[in-house]
Amino acid sequence: MWRNTGIGFLLLVLLVMVTGCQATQxxxxxxxxxxxxxxAAASTTITYVHQGKITKAYASSAFVNYQxxxxxxxxxxxxxQGAPDKPAIKHLLDLYKQAIKAVDNPCLDxxxxxxxxxxxxxxxxxxxxxxxxx
Amino acid sequence: xxxxxxxxxxxxxxxxxxxxxxAFATAGVAGAKFGLGLIWAMLLxxxxxxxxxxxxxxxxxxxxxxxxxxxxxxxxxxxxxLPLTSELIANSLMLAxxxxxxxxxxxxxxxxxxxxxxxxxxxxxxxxxxxxPFSLIENVPALLGLVxxxxxxxxxxxxxxxxxxxxxLWKPNIxxxxxxxxxxxxxxxxxxxxxxYLLYFYSSGAREEKxxxxxxxxxxxxxxxxxxxxxxxxxxxxxxxxxxxxxxxxSASTLGEVGITMAKPFGVIxxxxxxxxxxxxxxxxxxxxxxxxGYNIAQGxxxxxxxxxxxxEAARFNLAMTIFLLVAVAIGLIGxxxxxxxxxxxxxxxxxxxxxxxPLLVLMNDRQYLGDKTNRRFTNSAILLVLVxxxxxxAVSLPLEFLSGGG
Amino acid sequence: xxxxxxxxxxxxxGDIIDNQLETHDKxxxxxxxxxxxxxxxxxSLVLTDIVSGPQALARRVSSHLRPIFAFFLRDRFEHRxxxxxxxxxxxxxxxxxxxxxxxxxxxDRWIADHILRWIPGSGH
Numbered sequence: 001m002w003r004n005t006g007i008g009f010l011l012l013v014l015l016v017m018v019t020g021c022q023a024t025q026x027x028x029x030x031x032x033x034x035x036x037x038x039x040a041a042a043s044t045t046i047t048y049v050h051q052g053k054i055t056k057a058y059a060s061s062a063f064v065n066y067q068x069x070x071x072x073x074x075x076x077x078x079x080x081q082g083a084p085d086k087p088a089i090k091h092l093l094d095l096y097k098q099a100i101k102a103v104d105n106p107c108l109d110x111x112x113x114x115x116x117x118x119x120x121x122x123x124x125x126x127x128x129x130x131x132x133x134x
Numbered sequence: 135x136x137x138x139x140x141x142x143x144x145x146x147x148x149x150x151x152x153x154x155x156x157a158f159a160t161a162g163v164a165g166a167k168f169g170l171g172l173i174w175a176m177l178l179x180x181x182x183x184x185x186x187x188x189x190x191x192x193x194x195x196x197x198x199x200x201x202x203x204x205x206x207x208x209x210x211x212x213x214x215x216l217p218l219t220s221e222l223i224a225n226s227l228m229l230a231x232x233x234x235x236x237x238x239x240x241x242x243x244x245x246x247x248x249x250x251x252x253x254x255x256x257x258x259x260x261x262x263x264x265x266x267p268f269s270l271i272e273n274v275p276a277l278l279g280l281v282x283x284x285x286x287x288x289x290x291x292x293x294x295x296x297x298x299x300x301x302x303l304w305k306p307n308i309x310x311x312x313x314x315x316x317x318x319x320x321x322x323x324x325x326x327x328x329x330x331y332l333l334y335f336y337s338s339g340a341r342e343e344k345x346x347x348x349x350x351x352x353x354x355x356x357x358x359x360x361x362x363x364x365x366x367x368x369x370x371x372x373x374x375x376x377x378x379x380x381x382x383x384x385s386a387s388t389l390g391e392v393g394i395t396m397a398k399p400f401g402v403i404x405x406x407x408x409x410x411x412x413x414x415x416x417x418x419x420x421x422x423x424x425x426x427x428g429y430n431i432a433q434g435x436x437x438x439x440x441x442x443x444x445x446x447e448a449a450r451f452n453l454a455m456t457i458f459l460l461v462a463v464a465i466g467l468i469g470x471x472x473x474x475x476x477x478x479x480x481x482x483x484x485x486x487x488x489x490x491x492x493p494l495l496v497l498m499n500d501r502q503y504l505g506d507k508t509n510r511r512f513t514n515s516a517i518l519l520v521l522v523x524x525x526x527x528x529a530v531s532l533p534l535e536f537l538s539g540g541g
Numbered sequence: 542x543x544x545x546x547x548x549x550x551x552x553x554x555g556d557i558i559d560n561q562l563e564t565h566d567k568x569x570x571x572x573x574x575x576x577x578x579x580x581x582x583x584x585s586l587v588l589t590d591i592v593s594g595p596q597a598l599a600r601r602v603s604s605h606l607r608p609i610f611a612f613f614l615r616d617r618f619e620h621r622x623x624x625x626x627x628x629x630x631x632x633x634x635x636x637x638x639x640x641x642x643x644x645x646x647x648x649d650r651w652i653a654d655h656i657l658r659w660i661p662g663s664g665h
Contacts, residue, residue, distance in 0.1 A: 024534050025311035037166075037385035044382055044394060053397040054405045057245030061238070062390035064247045065471060069387065129383050133311065199632070206572065207559050207632065211601045265662045436561050436572030436593075438649060444664025446653035452663075453652050 025133065026082025031073070032092070033132025036125045038069045042103050043121035049108050056108045063106050070103050084131070092131060099124035141352045147272060148187075148360020149367075150279030154419030155235035155389075156228065156326030156483075157368045158412060159476040162392035164319050165375025166385050169299050171306025173372055175320040179327030180365040182520040184357050185513055186491065189498050190333040191353035194340035197503040201337040202433040204503065205493050214434050217330075217493065220486035221430055222458075225331055227479030229423045229462035233259055234472025235416030238389045242409040249469060256463045259420045263428075263455055268342045268441040271425070275418030282411040283363075284396070284404075285370035291399040292377050299376045314534035321528035322477045325484030327368070328524065330491065331426040338429040342440060350507070367411075371395070389473050424462075428455035481535075485528035488521050552630055561633040562593060562622070562645065570646030573634065574598045577621060590621040591634070593645045620645040 025033070042063065049059040074096055078089050102117035164172035194200055199207075206214045234248065236255035241248040262271060294300075308316050345353070374395035379386055386392050389412060396404035425441060432439035432451040445452040465475075495517055498509040554576070562570050574597035577590040596619040599606040611619075622643065628635040640646060658665040 024314045024537060029311060034385065034387060037383055037387065040383045041385075041388075041391045041394070044384060045390075048394065048397055053401045054394070055245075055402055058242045058390070058393070058405050058409070060245040061241040061248065062388065064241070064249075065388040065390060068469075068471065125383060133309065203561070207561075210559055211574065211598055215602070261662075264660075436569055437646075438569045445657050445660070445662070446664045449649045449652040449657055453656065 026080075028077070028080040028082035028084070029131075029133050031077060031080055031132075032128050035070060035073055035077075035096075036128030036130075036132050038066050039099050039103075039121045039125035039128060042066045042099075042106070043118050043125060046102070046106055046108070046114050046118055046121070050110075050114055059106065059108050063103065066103050070100060074100075088131075092127060095120075095124040095127050137352065141355050143273065144352060144356035145360040145363070146280060147276035148356050149276075149363040150282065151276035151415070151418050151422075152361060152364020153279065153282055153367055153371075153411070153415040154228075154326070154329070155231045155412075155416045155472060155476045156322070156329070156480040158235065158371065158389060158392060158415070159231075159473040160319060160323045160326045160480060161368050161371035162375045162379075162386035162389070162395075162473070163477065164323060165372040165377075166379040166391075167312070168306050168308065168316060168319070169302030169376040169380055170295065170372060171302045171308070171316070172320055172323060173303060173369060175323040176327065176365065176369055176372060178520060178523070179324045180361060180368075182324075182328050182517065183332070184361045185517055186328065186333055186494070187336055187361060188354055188357035189494060189509065189513070190337040191340050191345070191357065192350060192507060193494070193497060193503065194337040195345040195349050195353060196347055196505065196507045198341075199503070200341050200429065200433050201334055201494060201497070202430050204497050206434045206436075208497060208500070209493060213493075217490050218430055218434060220489045221330060221334070221427065224325075224479060224483040224486055225423050225427050226458070226462050226465060227475060227482060228329075228331070229420060229427075229459070230466035231472050231476035231479050232416045232420035232423060233462060234466050234475060235389065235412055236420060238472055239409045239413035239416065242390060242393060242405070242412075248472070252466055253463070256459065256466070259417070259424060260456065260459050262417075262421055263424050263441075263459070264445060264452065266421075266441075268339065271418075271421045271441060272339060275414050275421065278414035279411060279418060281407055282367040282415065284400075284407045284411070285367050285374060288396055288399045288404065289370050289373045289377070292374070295373060295377050296381075299380065302376070314531055317527050317531035318481060318535045319477075321484040321524060321531050322480040324520070324524040325480035325482070325487070325528065326476070327365075328487060328491075328520070329483060330487070331423045333491075333494070334426040334429055335422040338426070338433070338439075342442060347507075387473065388471055392473075424455055424459055427458045428452070481528050481532060484524040485532065487524045491517065491521055556630055557588075557591065557634070560630075562591075562636060563633050564636045564638060564640040564643065565628075566639040568640035568646065570636075570640055570643060570649075574601060588624050590623055591627070592619060592621055594618045594620045 045059050045062050048054045049056060074093050077083065077092065083089060098120040102121050107114035107117050190201055197204065205217060233252065233255045236258065237248040237252040240251045240255060306316065375386055375392065378395040378398050379391065384391055393405050393408035396408040400407065428451050429439060431454045437450045438448040439451040440448055495514060497503060499514065501508060557576060558573050560573050562572060564570055571593040573591045573593060575592040576588055577592060579587050579589050581587055596607060596610045596614060599610040622636065622645065626637050628637050636643070653665060657663040
């Protein structure tokens with residue numbers, strides 16, 4: 001019984017290894033997808049605070065987490081496994097540079113141009129999500 | 135009359151205490167990424183926890199012993215080290231995540247970074263473990279957690295899921311390369327719902343309150359109705375994430391994003407209801423995790439234990455709990471986002487479920503402890519099936535997640 | 542002796558090992574980690590003491606661990622309780638004396654007096 005259990009377990013491990021490549025994404029695909037989602041969340045958060053759906057405190061708290069998720073991505077993204085060619089990476093990083101300004105200094109009151117920030121975040125989100133395979 | 139009031143209180147606390155940071159995290163991410171495609175895991179986990187909770191309560195009431203007492207006495211010291219070790223590993227991650235959840239909730243209210251609030255949250259948990267009576271710990275956070283029933287209302291206010299989202303209920307939308315993530319989340323959901331710490335806490339609580347065979351009906355009603363209603367909030371959260379976040383390409387990778395789902399139907403009130411529910415549920419769960427570890431160590435080693443005793447009257451029990459809290463705080467201070475930590479901790483829990491729960495199955499069929507109140511065949515089979523599913527899914531998905539840079 | 546009385550007298554190692562120790566004043570002080578038996582000249586093997594403490598527990602995990610634990614704990618944490626001190630052998634072993642009369646479980650007192658007393662709300 002134990003021998004059969006052991007053989008069964010080894011077959012399962014083999015199956016996992018063989019199908020692993022189809023079951024998982026490349027590092028770049030995952031990172032790009034996650035970044036796109038984070039930019040989308042940031043955009044929605046700024047929009048909601050100006051629509052009066054969340055408080056400024058809530059939005060500030062949320063942005064601390066977006067900053068943790070997105071800071072430093074321009075350093076790591078180009079060298080990740082599965083990264084596309086240089087022109088494509090450059091396009092992503094250009095959009096990243098515009099959007100990360102909004103993430104690091106989100107416009108949460110009427111004193112700044114929050115719509116421009118939302119546009120930059122949406123552009124970055126769409127492109128990164130697409131690069132992430134969605 | 136008193137008995138019925140006690141049953142109603144039990145149902146309410148089970149309902150309000152169902153969610154913890156693991157459930158918030160897994161429900162949010164599951165809905166955002168896969169629509170309704172992981173509701174099956176939530177339902178499977180709910181059925182399992184109902185059966186297990188009823189078993190743990192029945193065991194304590196009939197045998198007069200807690201689950202951990204019986205593991206040590208029936209299986210011996212060497213075996214006892216296995217569930218103890220698995221619980222210490224899984225619960226240290228989960229306690230750090232729960233305290234992180236409390237910190238996130240406080241942060242959503244105040245705007246202060248959760249990293250700064252984390253030590254305050256840890257201190258709050260410790261103070262309550264140190265001095266609060268058992269009835270307060272068992273009841274107050276869970277009653278406050280009833281606010282999560284507003285998630286169910288929110289689904290109706292939003293008009294329910296769109297047709298394309300509804301179809302993911304029977305046909306999950308798993309994109310190329312996302313199978314590992316899907317399996318990882320299903321394991322995490324099972325680990326979040328079927329939490330062994332809950333069973334250790336529940337069986338110890340039954341002994342703190344000196345349950346007997348007269349309490350078996352109350353135990354059954356609390357388990358079925360309480361956990362059943364509680365799961366509605368968790369399922370509602372999956373629906374909300376599917377309806378609100380998925381169309382926006384938001385993946386709910388932080389708890390604040392999950393709260394946005396309540397802001398859409400209810401505005402500011404909704405986001406605050408979310409933060410309030412997160413606070414209450416994570417606080418209740420943190421207390422249960424910390425106490426369950428204290429119970430496990432004290433009961434297994436034969437020390438004095440009890441939340442209704444002064445700390446000096448159960449010195450080793452309270453010291454062990456305090457040291458464990460410090461370990462969890464150290465893990466939390468590393469700075470990993472509580473939602474990610476909760477997902478990982480829940481998956482590890484799923485992996486260790488057979489170690490934690492197979493002894494309970496054995497004990498529940500032992501007439502020396504339970505007389506004629508042993509398990510029926512259906513219960514044994516159902517639990518075994520869930521344990522196998524949880525373990526296989528966790529064992530397969532964890533290495534894949536790590537290989538692909540996730541987890 | 543009638544068979545039923547004979548059965549009441551029979552105990553197995555499982556009725557003793559790992560069971561809870563509770564003193565006369567209802568304090569839980571530990572669990573039985575091991576037993577000590579004497580092989581007498583008349584050929585009988587007689588249970589003389591029960592043993593509690595981390596050193597005895599270490600031996601249950603592996604015999605190699607016992608000397609290591611004995612070294613680090615300066616051989617001060619293996620406590621024997623004579624069999625005569627046991628009032629009855631229920632699932633919980635009830636002892637004749639109070640908690641303060643046994644070395645087992647004194648670490649509870651020590652921790653209360655030397656560590657917990659400094660923490661507010663400890664009840665010291």
